Amino acid sequence: MHLYADPLSTSCRPVLMMIADQSLAVEIIPVNLHLNETAEPDFLAINPNGTLPVLRDGDLVLTESSAILKHLALRFDLAVYPTDPRAQILVDEMVSWFSTNFWAYHCILGTYPRMLPALGWLNPITLNEISMLAAHGSARYLTVLDRRLAQGGPFVCGPDLTIADYTGIAKVTLADYVDFDFSPYPAVSRWCARMRERDGWTAAFAGFTGLVDAARQQRSATVA
Ligand SMILES: N[C@@H](CCC(=O)N[C@@H](CS)C(=O)NCC(=O)O)C(=O)O
Numbered sequence: 001m002h003l004y005a006d007p008l009s010t011s012c013r014p015v016l017m018m019i020a021d022q023s024l025a026v027e028i029i030p031v032n033l034h035l036n037e038t039a040e041p042d043f044l045a046i047n048p049n050g051t052l053p054v055l056r057d058g059d060l061v062l063t064e065s066s067a068i069l070k071h072l073a074l075r076f077d078l079a080v081y082p083t084d085p086r087a088q089i090l091v092d093e094m095v096s097w098f099s100t101n102f103w104a105y106h107c108i109l110g111t112y113p114r115m116l117p118a119l120g121w122l123n124p125i126t127l128n129e130i131s132m133l134a135a136h137g138s139a140r141y142l143t144v145l146d147r148r149l150a151q152g153g154p155f156v157c158g159p160d161l162t163i164a165d166y167t168g169i170a171k172v173t174l175a176d177y178v179d180f181d182f183s184p185y186p187a188v189s190r191w192c193a194r195m196r197e198r199d200g201w202t203a204a205f206a207g208f209t210g211l212v213d214a215a216r217q218q219r220s221a222t223v224a
Pocket of ligand 1: 009010011012033038050051052053063064065066
């Protein structure tokens with residue numbers, strides 16, 4: 001089984017973290033997003049979307065991180081994706097929750113415009129307006145997540161770690177790149193700390209943490 005991935009991709013980190021955390025026998029094939037390797041014909045022949053991650057399991061090719069997480073969990077018989085229908089649909093719900101409205105506000109609008117060089121053409125007024133919209137959405141959904149974790153944690157779907165935690169942690173912590181203030185959300189902060197202590201964190205997040213540190217240094221050098 002092969003996973004095409006780049007740890008600097010927010011869609012790859014959940015899968016990379018689960019593979020490391022659960023010691024899964026999956027071979028990682030590095031694909032470099034910054035070198036635009038996903039746009040090369042050989043890669044497009046595997047995934048016409050030109051996106052990562054991609055999982056190849058025999059003749060099965062999966063190009064969505066949520067489907068990859070579910071497939072791996074079922075294939076390796078992991079408790080992180082329950083087979084009981086009611087428990088499973090509740091996990092599916094939270095994977096979708098992180099991947100739809102939350103992702104749009106917190107990641108696409110809130111972080112990427114200030115992170116991705118490809119969006120450098122946005123002018124300061126547009127950036128400011130996008131930031132205001134993002135802040136509104138992040139606050140709305142982080143408030144819901146915080147209450148959920150405080151009342152029913154310690155993990156997103158209750159007492160046990162699930163694929164919703166792997167999906168969510170990458171999306172929530174993407175905003176570390178812009179030094180997002182998580183202090184109004186103490187249960188979310190505790191959950192992030194809990195996920196950072198897991199074995200799979202370093203394997204999946206070391207590259208991204210390096211990017212965050214570099215961005216902080218650049219900001220403090222600009223201010224000084
Ligand atoms: N919904 C997809 C999103 C995949 C995606 O957008 N991946 C990004 C990296 S986070 C990518 O490969 N972008 C390359 C490009 O758009 O050219 C998933 O969750 O797997």
